Amino acid sequence: MANGSGRVCRHTVVDVFNRRESVMPSRRGPKNPLNHEPEAVTYAREQAGLTKTQLAAACGVALSLISEIESGTRNATPSMIRKLADALNCPPVVLERKRTQDTHPVTEFDGVDSR
Template sequence: MNHNPEAVTSARIRADLSKRAVARECGFSEQLMCDIEAGRRNATPEKLRRIAVVLNCPVDALEAKRPEETAQQAEERQPSS
C-alpha cells in the first residue's frame, strides 16, 4: 500500500474537509476516497499527490512507512552514548 489510511483520514480531518469534498477536488469518486481511508484500496502515487495538494500537506505525511525506515528514524532520535 502506498499510503497510510489513518494518516489520510487525520490530514483530512485537520483540513476540515469531508470525504466528498476531497474526492470532488481530486476528481475521483467519494467511494474511492472512502476505500482509500479504510485501506480497502491503494492510493496510487498520482492520487496520493492530488490528495496531498487538496489537504495542503506533504505527500510523505500520507505515505506508508516501511518498517526499516521507521526503525532507522527511531535510532536517529535516540541520544548517542
C-alpha cells in the first residue's frame, strides 16, 4: 500500500489498532460508589419530559456524558449534579447517592460483653 511518498507501507489497519491498544492506557471505571443514583437521574429526566439530548443541551455537556451518567458508567461530579438538578427542576439530594453508615457496633471487647 503506498503512503503518498512513493514508499510502500507494510502496516495494516489491524497492526495500527493493535499497537494503539498496547500503548494507550485503558479508561478506569467510575468511582464506586457513584456520587449519584443513575436511576434517579433517568426518572427525573423522564418526569421533566426531557430527552437526553435536551438535558445535555440544558447542562451544556455532551450527550454521551448524560448517557454515561444514566447508565452508571461515569460518575457525576458535585457540580454536574447541581447542573442536572437545575435543569430538571429538582433538589440535588434527589439525584445524589444515598449514603449509609457502615456501622458494626462492637459488642464484645477483650472478652467482656459491652451490652
